[in-house]
Amino acid sequence: MMTARIEHLVTAGTFDLDGGTWELENNVWIVGDDTECVVIDAAHDAGAILAAVGDRTLLGILSTHAHNDHIGAARAVAAATGAPVYLHPDDRMLWDVVYPDAAPDRALEHGQRIAVAGTELQVISTPGHSPGSVCLYAPSFGTLFSGDTLFHGGPGATGRSYSDFPTIIESITTKLLSLPSETVVNTGHGESTSIGAEAPDLPAWIARGH
Incomplete structure (x- = not known):
């Protein structure tokens, strides 16, 4: 019997890129059981994340x-727990803006499987919002953690440095819309959605071309 569960935390702070700063809230997702867990996107508030993790490994x-809004608390959480920070290598230039003196600990690569609490997360490379963007798929939960690749209402933003609209559409079309339509999509910001809810809007996204 699977004891793993998904927990949700919302943290607040700023997103800084291309000389602009925006206030926003981020979703932090924790997958695990009473003994061990992983954190998906250590955003803004290390104290809140550490409190949610508690005494688990x-x-x-x-x-x-x-x-920066997705990794701003990563090194502080890592320092407090000894946990490694994972990142796709193609986002290293963005990481270096936030942490110029500390590299990520481990790489995330397409097809990689990360085991936790008797379940696993599958890494899906989904460039577009950034070159190294990934989603994490948990088949046992029927859930996708989409970061900023797919939201309720469309794809992630592509109007800033290192992002590309045709690339994010390709990622969503070829790698995400092939998942079961009932797959829950837990996003990096805002409310959750599902693959089936978003798929019919693909032609409209392409027509808008943003």
Whole structure:
């Protein structure tokens, strides 16, 4: 019997890129059981994340991408717990803006499987919002953690440095919309959705071309 569960924490702070700063809230997702867990996107508030982890063994901090709002608390959480920080290598240039003196501990690569609490997360490379963006798919939960690749209402933003609209559409079309339609999509910001809810809007996204 699977004892793993998904926990949700919302943290607040700023997103800084290309000389702009925006206030926003981020979703932090924790997957695990009473003994061990992983954190998906250590955003903004290390204290709140550490409190949510509690006395469990933190196996890893999985970063869907390296924009500062998604990794801002990663090194502090890692220092407090000894957990490694994972990141796709193609986002290293964004990581270096936040942490110029400390590299990520481990790489995330397409097809990689990360075990936690008797279940696993599958890494899906989904460039577009950033070159190294990934999603994490948990088949046992029927759940995708989409970072900033797919939201309720469309794809993630692509109007800033290192992002590309045709690439994110390709990622969503070829790698995400092939998942079961009932797959829950837990996003990096805002409310959750599902693959089936978003798939019919693909032609409209392409037509808008943003």
